[in-house]
Amino acid sequence: MLPQRRQKILAAIVEQYIETGEPVGSKALQSIAGLDVSSATIRNEMAELTAQGFITQPHTSAGRVPTQAGYRYYVDNLMKPAELEENERRRIESGLDYRSGDPEQLLQAAGEALVDFTNFAAISTTPSDEHAFIKNIEMVPVSPKMAMIVLLTSTGILKSKACRTDVPITADLQDAFSDIVRKNFFGTPLSDVNTVMIQTLVASLGAKALSMSPLLVTISDLVEAASVSEINLSGQSNLLGYKEYNDNAGQLLDFLHREEPLGMLVSATGDSDSDIEIRIGSENRYKELENSSMIISKYKIGDNATGAIGIIGPTRMNYSKLVPSIKYLTDIISKFLSDVYEEESSSGEEDS
Amino acid sequence: MLPQRRQKILAAIVEQYIETGEPVGSKALQSIAGLDVSSATIRNEMAELTAQGFITQPHTSAGRVPTQAGYRYYVDNLMKPAELEENERRRIESGLDYRSGDPEQLLQAAGEALVDFTNFAAISTTPSDEHAFIKNIEMVPVSPKMAMIVLLTSTGILKSKACRTDVPITADLQDAFSDIVRKNFFGTPLSDVNTVMIQTLVASLGAKALSMSPLLVTISDLVEAASVSEINLSGQSNLLGYKEYNDNAGQLLDFLHREEPLGMLVSATGDSDSDIEIRIGSENRYKELENSSMIISKYKIGDNATGAIGIIGPTRMNYSKLVPSIKYLTDIISKFLSDVYEEESSSGEEDS
């Protein structure tokens, strides 16, 4: 635990640097930190802080800049989350007009809202729920030998895919299909649908197997697509503006463009007790992000389904403002989605 | 019409500059252009070309660079489109695995394919068809007072939206709904569905009006969403790498991020006789694009539905390679989509 005065100085350095982006010197601190000591005393303290690794100087004759450890200490011990103002709340809310019931769209919109509000890049995932089950499957003929299969899950995910059948689609075929679907798929957990299950089912169909097979395979594809939680990234171009990325912003954007690491980033959330997580610089484990921070928050639908939403930006970001903003957004999302999908997520359990 | 030799020189300048990005001087041209004349002669010709506005020099002691007019002349008169090699064709095709029958996804994938292939940004629109009609509407209950409405159009566009009803959803309600839908919407052109039509319909329902109204309004929303042709932009971050955008690439990305002008850009396609259009620099009418070129190509589904796909990049792009590539991609898209949706787009007309 740092002595009181040194804490004050560190906090002042971090906050000042976050605001201006310039290294902050002893003179400037004198007036900011509200300490009645001379710049020389502050310099001594700064020397200590430097020795402890909380701040550095970009070059000998410059002011100090927080190190990663400095930010970490600030976030953990010094920062007091700002209270959101009414108009800020409204600004966040206004971004997400929840017209369509589609969770994927809501999360997308939430991402955009964060982008607008924070001027950083936003990342979000659609809900994933290991207990999600199949709510409905419809078959819609679009041409003599072609049908659209539509899948709806208990978490509100809607997926569709065209499917070419080997035989013409008749009313009989449609009836048979909806029969099979009703018996074998309604209420089935997504995780239970796999290649083996489909093959067993096809085998049991006898004469109908030939005509049904492509349709059932399509269902399997759809379930797979619905199981994977999608990751949305938006507002990347905002990052260009920050001078900390200066010339090699392209490198960061390229990194963010790849899907895999993003998944890791988001899914890593969870070890912390609180549901908001701040990762500073190399805490992100990827060296492309060593100058970036993430603030990621989990949302919940009922007790099972979860997803995450957050931002990515330069380490120099206004943590004390952003944390409550993201927390607030997460609350809204949780509420929205729970309102729509929670009720029946439990009422349908009897079915499996 | 420029004299033969001057044409050769202009072509050589354009091609060399496209390749290297450096201003090209008289000496370099001597060896490239395959002309047996001295550099002095070439200089004279270059002076002429400069006077005619086809090339400029960035500064007095530099080589020449094509002007916009120079590119235009090259594209119109000198360029011979490169023959695509087999592996290039494969590279383009491999990008778009046409698994889902969704045109929106196909166009998205096609955009990505172009991004990978060209290293520029790609832009694409989903098909729009003034003769498109409603193929199917389904209602899927998701909770006691909540249903998902799914709309499928004759062009394969699938839209869905959650809808909260004022009264509990009963089997009766569902039957009534599907009855109304069958009678009033199946086969109806999208353009016929509007607020007036919905209101008239609601008015005619009598007792059922109250329970049906929100559902029908949702249909109207969906039709609207399906009518608007969506614009996809991808690969923006590729543009960062090009030195012609150097410091203000962010400005271009911001511009591309706004939707409205993009729509204008794509929809402006059409006056030309061929179905591929090249717009160089300020021919794009937006000053944010004065250093950019677009190559846009229209695809067709049958005779009615059309959309466009193309690329945006710096004016210094390899036109002779890109034009056939994009043409090829367009052909594939047209074929794919026509295969799936053309047949029934005509077979269903009897219904309205």
Next chain:
DNA sequence: AATTAGCACTCGGCACTAATGAGTGCTAAA
């Protein structure tokens, strides 16, 4: 009349230097 060799000229880019000033660490006094 067209082409070419030769030459003076232009100007961006690079390397080098000097001046500036913000900010530090250290020492000695309070």
Next chain:
DNA sequence: TTTAGCACTCATTAGTGCCGAGTGCTAATT
């Protein structure tokens, strides 16, 4: 323990001179 004072460091900026690629022009050549 705090503070005033001072020498020192070093990024930044402006100024200077040189180099060389490439030009335009002129006069000679074909």
